[in-house]
Amino acid sequence: xxxxxxxxxxxxxxQQVIRFGQFVTKAGRSSPYFFNAGLFNTGSALRQxxxxxxxxxxxxxxxxxxxxxxxxxxIPLVAGVxxxxxxxxxxxxxxYNRKEVKDHGEGGALVGAPPVGRALIVDDVISAGTxxxxxxxxxxxxxxxxxxxxxxxxxxxxxxxxxxxxxxxSVLQGIPVVSIATLDHLLEHLRQDATLAPHLxxxxxxxxxxGVAAG
Numbered sequence: 001x002x003x004x005x006x007x008x009x010x011x012x013x014x015q016q017v018i019r020f021g022q023f024v025t026k027a028g029r030s031s032p033y034f035f036n037a038g039l040f041n042t043g044s045a046l047r048q049x050x051x052x053x054x055x056x057x058x059x060x061x062x063x064x065x066x067x068x069x070x071x072x073x074x075i076p077l078v079a080g081v082x083x084x085x086x087x088x089x090x091x092x093x094x095x096y097n098r099k100e101v102k103d104h105g106e107g108g109a110l111v112g113a114p115p116v117g118r119a120l121i122v123d124d125v126i127s128a129g130t131x132x133x134x135x136x137x138x139x140x141x142x143x144x145x146x147x148x149x150x151x152x153x154x155x156x157x158x159x160x161x162x163x164x165x166x167x168x169x170s171v172l173q174g175i176p177v178v179s180i181a182t183l184d185h186l187l188e189h190l191r192q193d194a195t196l197a198p199h200l201x202x203x204x205x206x207x208x209x210x211g212v213a214a215g
Contacts, residue, residue, distance in 0.1 A: 057178075077123070
């Protein structure tokens with residue numbers, strides 16, 4: 001785990017975006033931790049979050065022409081990430097979709113820059129991969145193509161089969177998924193922070209029961 005991952009995990013815990021306790025996931029599993037990106041809900045928190053996204057994107061070497069944010073959480077994220085990239089000297093277009101197609105004014109399902117070329121999808125997490133599949137379809141219909149997905153946290157746990165949701169997206173959609181941090185980074189942070197040590201055993205047990213191999 002690098003200092004980058006340490007800073008992000010610490011930031012997410014301080015913002016109470018990562019919480020410990022007993023939570024039920026969409027899959028019906030009892031999880032000892034929960035990640036809620038909607039709690040990055042102040043200007044300062046969003047700015048810091050998007051700076052982490054920008055650094056991850058600049059380091060991942062996925063060639064892209066524009067950013068795409070799936071409604072709804074992806075909308076503020078894609079705008080903030082575009083601004084963070086501009087601050088790093090990379091000024092890129094961005095767009096996002098509406099949940100309902102507009103039939104007046106400019107119309108259509110997409111808002112923002114014209115979707116031309118290669119799209120990098122910006123989202124908070126991948127749960128079942130539904131948002132990514134819909135995004136890929138929308139982009140294809142618009143004449144663009146998805147070339148990757150960037151998320152905040154990879155929970156690294158099995159979906160309906162032996163692969164994680166992120167791995168399923170990579171296999172089924174044929175595009176890479178990169179994350180700011182993973183569950184393994186969170187576990188390492190718990191090992192290094194004595195104040196959080198009481199949560200380590202339960203999170204490790206969850207990883208052992210439901211987790212997948214990295215990569």
